[in-house]
Amino acid sequence: MSVEQALHEAQLQRQVNALIVAHLRDHNLLQAANAVANATMTPLNVEVPSNKLMDLVLKGFSVDRDENPWNANATIGMDILGVGGTTYVGYGPLQSIPHKSWDFSSTKTKGHSKIFPKHDTRHISEHKNAARCARFSPDGRLVATGSADTSIKLFEVDKVRQMMMTDAVGRDGPLRPVIRTFYDHVQAINDLDFHPQSSVLISGAKDRTIKFFDFAKTTAKRAFRVIQDTHNVRSVSFHPCGDFLLAGTDHPTPHLYDVNTFQCYLSSTVQDGQVEGAINQIRYASNGGIYVTASKDGCIRIWDGVSASCVHVIEQAHSSLEVTSANFTKDQRYILSCGKDSMVRLWDVGSGQQVKQYGGSQHDQMRCQAVFNHTEEFVLCIDESTSEVVVWDALTGEIASRFLSNHSGAPRWLEHSPSESAFITCGNDRSVRFWRETF
Template identity: 65%
Template sequence: MDSSNSEQAVLDGKLYRHLNSLIVAHLRDNNLTQAASVVASATMTPLNVEAPPNRLLDLVSKGLAAEKGDVTRGTDFSASLPLPHTAAIDFSTAPDMKGSSKSFPKHETRHLSEHKNIARCARFSADGRFVATGSADTSIKLFEVSKIKQMLLPEAKDGPVRPVIRTYYDHIQPINDLDFHPQGTILISGAKDQTIKFFDISKTNAKRAYRVIQDTHNVRSVSFHPSGDFLLAGTDHAIPHLYDINTFQCYLSSNIPETSPSGAINQVRYSCTGAMYVTASKDGAIRLWDGITANCVRSITAAHGTAEATSAIFTKDQRFVLSSGKDSTVKLWEVGSGRLVRQYLGAIHTQLRCQAIFNQTEEFIIFIDELSNEIVIWDAMTTEKVAKWPSNHVGAPRWLEHSPVESAFISCGTDRSVRFWKETV
């Protein structure tokens, strides 16, 4: 072998070892421990190899985008994966209670619209351009965020700007949850009428769904897989329903947790890569599921004591899950171990099925105090309560949803109204 071939062989060997390390780290960090062990053994790679969170996904995303020649174009799943949260907060360390809490920026709020009955849910699109709300009046309102911002301009306060660009009427019972397709112009809704409906928001004259999934239970929560090819439905059934949106085939996990689920699912959410999903149930448990095999890999029973768990969402780096329950607590759990790492106290919440949310940088947590009708904000790292604001709703809001791209969020609730909150400059 000549020297050039020898040098290339050495380089190739280093590249293979590096790739194997990234694969092992990716599988391990996404709780696919058995697969990580098999690959580690086959490639003689240490199972505890170190790699930045989501490094493999980052490289695949950038490589596919470069191959296309345009990092912003295309709908390929891998190329459109969110880049790793470069400033991920390490919540695994002990809370720092030495007065290092950050100040939450002031926000201005504006009434946007009203439904004819309770506004039960809201959801932003992944790019933050749209937000939709669903109501007990069976309608869905679609807002364009750029038009909302026009309303906030001083010169537009009394102007003719109308942020509602579509109103959909196709359900016959209250709307429970909404989600946007990660790449397309599709909005889905889950409702008490046991259906999931698909709306094409690009069609200006469409008032009704163009596709319908008929479930067997009240559909309480919906979540698209990041590929857009699958969706999860949390229903009155204790096991999440997984749908292939091309065939409408429904799949149920064959791996039932040791502590068998016994309550309806209040919320189901995918992680940002689809490697996992999480459910929050009326039986009080938070459960983590493998996004590929649909096996339950961890049950956190009695996550909120004897009260039902109302919400559960992943952090952007997929290492933690934020949950809320009707025991007036918000909790942060470590995915890998299932241990409680943070608890946020001081907001009374015992009645409404609401969710605790992060702001877009995950530095703060936002929730509702039902008793005082206030919006409560904690420093996510220190757990210190840093702000309490009047909600400006008549009665406590039922739902909060934060924009994924900017410092803005939506509140809506029992007074039928929808409000937009935006950081003041």
Template identity: 70%
Template sequence: MDELQRKMEPILEQTLQEGKLYRQINALIVAYLRDYNLTQAASAVASATMTPLNVETPPYKLIDLVAKGLAVEKDEMLKGGVPSAAFLDSGAVMPVTYGSIPAPRTVAVDFGAVHDTKGSSKSFPKHETRHVSEHKNLARCARFSLDGRFVATGSADMSIKLFEISKIKQMMLPDANTRDGPVRPVIRTFYDHIQPINDLDFHPQSTVLISGAKDHTIKFFDFSKTVAKRAFRVIQDTHNVRSVSFHPSGDFLLAGTDHPVAHLYDVNTFQCYLSANVQDLGISASINQVRYSSNGDMYVTASKDGAIRLWDGVTANCVRSIVGAHGTAEATSASFTKDQRFVLSCGKDSSVKLWEIGSGKLVKQYLGAAHTQLRCQAVFNETEEFVLSIDEQSNEIVVWDALTAEIVTRLPSNHIGAPRWLEHSPTEAAFVSCGTDRSVRFWKEIL
């Protein structure tokens, strides 16, 4: 594990410095637009990024840096250098806007600061929904890209569908199909698995989508290629791959499998690491879900034994076990809040719970939605003001106020049979639901 720690520490440091880098980039863009008398554009960018319009930078610094960077890149290519995303072997790339600067996230709710919140529940905005596509078998999972521009769904029919969010919204307009023919929001369909797909994730910077499936594989798809249907790289695991999660750097990924400990892979070498204290844990249950924290210094697993476990992102050692988090029922999902102080979990005991990471204490409990059969998810909305999950008995999407834990609305799912999966956009008031009825539905706030 010393080798893994040595490799991870500079990556974590780099991740923590990204905020400073983004501020520097924003300042250079504002100064460039201002210096070229593009005042309106400069003001718009300054306002959107909270950058002073009169920011001081050397004249035309951005052009100078870009010119030097292009020269270095050209020189490296002539010398046979390898691009930073070494695992990408494709020539085509998406526009540089994809994954370069994730959309700003709203400041997380401070659950630790609020004590008496009863009677102060917020109203969940009204949403409209639309059936946007259908798989040939159960729609089992979904995932948004970090910038919120894409969502992918995986199915028991072994296919993956990639949607462009802007096209889904266009499809939902009243006159969408009367101008230039029907709008088709599915921009890619991938076929390369031989058993049902369990989970998906997007690379944080590159146009790569990964999938984990029952065929014991993790497959890499380059969605910049318009005609590619199959994976360009494959990791062959030893177990059913139930969940996948990219490290924020994109250089590592986690696989939650039927093995009790998550498998950590180096994306460039495919070398696999396991926890150094695996023999001391004494666990044998499969992992239903694994997710990294936003800066990658921790990850969490939700297991079939009902436990939630927190792991050090550098050493891969288990640092806290919340045994019986969902009693003897399976823990089906777990994810971090944006401030990385809490974990939201869901289980087949029909409960959704919020845990404080530092103490392992239960902070909030969201009750009133029955889920005992499916691998249900509990998710925050993009501002973390609300929690969403499924009621299997009523076939409704239940929404709680995240602070008061009171149910604020129940939305008819419009699926035939309860949805299997919910996934909320990280950037806007929109989410998708995937159903046992094979359908994929998109939900967005009514403005």
């Protein structure tokens, strides 16, 4: 090897080490970042653009897929699910979507709040019993709803848009945005999630099962795989790579499943008595390095995505009352939570300190959630007392808008699209409504 080659490889190694240290540090994995920094003599405060390592890895995967189109290993998490790598048209591995990271902890947030755009709404379907949950696909092209009637409905968002823009009646009759309906549970459905790459939808239900549905098959009505849990499955979340999934259940500790083997893992570092109460919601961060649980015992817990150990507990997060939801921001720096104290709160992941709170709505009965809009400029939740949708400016904490939900009674679930100014509401009146910005 020539001197020039040796110097080049050494420089490349230093750059790789810097990327790894910065990635671990920026995603709050400080213990690991310190270990790598000390072992490689890399400064812990090395300056690297945010998510640079993720962007480079994504580009590498794209090149690998282009050069090896028949390589089964080039598409993660598809063949193991038994769907032969089939993907819904236009639905597959996602490109990195640029987004602005907001510094919610900044004190310079006074002033006029942003104006939340007006939205049109349309009743798009109805279940036979309460509509309990909804979830958009990662690309925003599909949305699924789950009901107490044990059914799951899958909608194509483009068809919903067409329905809203026209009278939705053609030569073949009315336009129907429901493209699939699944029936395979025997009790109410609590939560849904889409696989990050393949055409698979999972559901968690009171019948203690997690079921896998292949929505690429037009005739499929039943699940092609089933995980039998030991408890009521309240919440489910796929790891971003698709090889693992989390289940939040009536058991106080998260259940981590390997999608290849269906083997269940429980944290070995959590002792009996350290956690109490069922898990209302569980969600991975966008890189899978950490995940969060919102529990009936009033705590928000942050867990290490590799060791499954609890690394931080925010106690009495909602005045000792039940925490009903918890979600990460896209940059994983903050957690947005909702609780039965009728408050929505924003927490700094690194310190566990509250940085914002959003008040002025009542939600002390149902297991509702608070969500960001797709740009994270606004926070949305419901008001059970008035059956309204309430919107806050995420930076100032001031109410930016509130409007009637058009449900009979308050909607019990609200889910925002990850890709556009649109969201869905559903509730005990069995109806599903789609909301889209007025143009």
